[in-house]
Structure formats: C-alpha cells, structure tokens
Amino acid sequence: MVTDTFCVLTSDINHIPLEWRLFIDSSKVSLKAVLLRNGNALPSIPVGHSVHNEESYENMKILMEAINYDKFKWQICGDLKVIALLLGLKQGFTKYCCFICEWDSRDRSLHYSRKDWPARKSLEPGIMNVGNQPLMEPRKLPSMLLKLGLVKNFVKAMNPKEAAFTYLREKSPRLSEAKLKEGILIGAQIRELIQDEYFDKLLQGNEKSAWINFKFVVKGFSENRRALNYEELVHNLLQSNQKLGCNTSLNIHFLQSHLDFFPENCGAVSDEHGERFHQDISSMEKRYQGKWNCYARRLLLDFDK
Numbered sequence: 001m002v003t004d005t006f007c008v009l010t011s012d013i014n015h016i017p018l019e020w021r022l023f024i025d026s027s028k029v030s031l032k033a034v035l036l037r038n039g040n041a042l043p044s045i046p047v048g049h050s051v052h053n054e055e056s057y058e059n060m061k062i063l064m065e066a067i068n069y070d071k072f073k074w075q076i077c078g079d080l081k082v083i084a085l086l087l088g089l090k091q092g093f094t095k096y097c098c099f100i101c102e103w104d105s106r107d108r109s110l111h112y113s114r115k116d117w118p119a120r121k122s123l124e125p126g127i128m129n130v131g132n133q134p135l136m137e138p139r140k141l142p143s144m145l146l147k148l149g150l151v152k153n154f155v156k157a158m159n160p161k162e163a164a165f166t167y168l169r170e171k172s173p174r175l176s177e178a179k180l181k182e183g184i185l186i187g188a189q190i191r192e193l194i195q196d197e198y199f200d201k202l203l204q205g206n207e208k209s210a211w212i213n214f215k216f217v218v219k220g221f222s223e224n225r226r227a228l229n230y231e232e233l234v235h236n237l238l239q240s241n242q243k244l245g246c247n248t249s250l251n252i253h254f255l256q257s258h259l260d261f262f263p264e265n266c267g268a269v270s271d272e273h274g275e276r277f278h279q280d281i282s283s284m285e286k287r288y289q290g291k292w293n294c295y296a297r298r299l300l301l302d303f304d305k
Helices: 057-066 080-086 146-157 163-171 177-181 187-194 197-202 205-220 230-244 250-257 272-280 282-288 294-304
Strands: 020-026 030-037 045-051 075-077
Touching: 020 080, 030 057, 045 057, 057 080, 075 080, 146 177, 146 187, 146 205, 146 230, 146 250, 163 177, 163 197, 197 205, 205 230, 230 250
Parallel strands: 020 075
Antiparallel strands: 020 030, 030 045
C-alpha cells in the first residue's frame, strides 16, 4: 500500500519483533527501511521505500507511521544522522549532539581528556539542541556504522602526500577526490582494506599505529566475539587517534564515554547487513530511475533472496 509518499512493501509479516532490527538509510534516489534478522542468518526484508526523499525529520515521521513502528518497536540501527533525526535532535554542527549526555562537541580541548559528562535529563524539544519530539526511545544501539565512522576520521587525518594515501587513491579509482579526502568508504572497501597487507606496509609512524589499533578494535570489539581486554583495545585506539590528530567525532565520543551502551555482540546486530542491501539494490534503482512503485515489491523480495 502507499502511505503519503511511502510505499509500504510488507505489512502482514508474522514475526517476533525482538528478533529483528530496523535498518533505515537513504541514497541519492531513495529512502528505505529494511528489517534485518539478528545474527544475519536470514535474508533482509524491505518494509518501506520512497523515491526522491531525503533524510529529514518529517520524512522519518511519515516512514515510522507508515510501517507501524509504534506497534512493533523494533530495535533501530543506522548511521548517527538517522539516529539523531529519530530522536528529534537538530542537524548540523550542533553543540550538544549526543543523545545520552551533555557532551560539548565544540570544546575540542577537552575531547580526549574528559570522559564523564553530565547525563541528559530529557529529550524535550527546545532544550540542548532537541528540535522535535523523539520518534523512538534511546535504547542500546548496534554498531551505528562504527567502522565507517572510525575509518572516515582516520583517512581525513592521513597525510595526502604520503605513499599510503596515494595507494588509497589508486585502489579506489571510481571514488572522487573529494570523497576520498573525506574518508567516505563503504563497508566492502573497508573490509578489503583491512585485509590488504601492502597498505599496512605503506603506513608509517602515527598512521600505522592508529590503523593497527583500529583493526584490533574491529576484531576484538565490533564483531561477533568480544575480547576480554576490549576496553584496553578501545583505549589504545583513542590514544593513537589523538596522536594522529583525528577530530573527536560522535563515534569516538561513544567509544570514550558510552562504551557500555553498545550491545555485547555487535556482530550479530551490525548494520553492515543493511549496508550490503543498500549497495545491492542500487543497480535496480538506477534501472527504475525514480519510477518505483509497489508493483516492484515481488521483484525486490526475489532479488534479496
């Protein structure tokens, strides 16, 4: 059925909501919502799709109403922009962008030195950069594109004149220079880069230390099995990022101040499954060129299987 500007692809699925999570993301041509099975053992199930709609609070509200989120209360995963919109936070370089505490994103002198910040008392519109009524409750969240955010900070801090950055440019010829400098890599590119031993050899000094510690955190914290010394691994990553000169993004703030907010098994509820779905249907969306409708439901479901 169609609700306002959204095509609700599935509305009568018999399932246990606690066993599924809702992944929300957008591209240049669409805004979509997909159900992902915890553990990623089953195929993803698209539940909402809309063409030519950007990520905004108004569109998110329409989407949540269309898929009947208040009834199922799925756990939500996605990037931090999506989470912020669903919690009613204002967009842009706001001062208080954390939905758990009163972290001052503009006070960079304290970012790596201060861990404890006053807890938020509420998410009331008009207070601490909250612009709208929250559409969900801030519960334990999946990895929130943790790896993508950390790699973005790492690449932005790299020296573009060094051999390692030149290798990144040659390795990703389809990626524009602007996106490369901003560290905008997708999950598949990051996984390939993690396994690239030649890239490791090209890195030197603080860049090499930060990259090695990043890989330790990926293996010992953000995947299926959490290492016994995961807190030490995260601490080493934060120290190496500070030496490299990485800005403290919201991802790094969560690792530093809200490590207990992550689920115990990040790999089982990772949003990378949703990212793969996002990449897989991009070719189909190009074929339709905005002429998407509910008759594409069967094609989409068959494609995902």
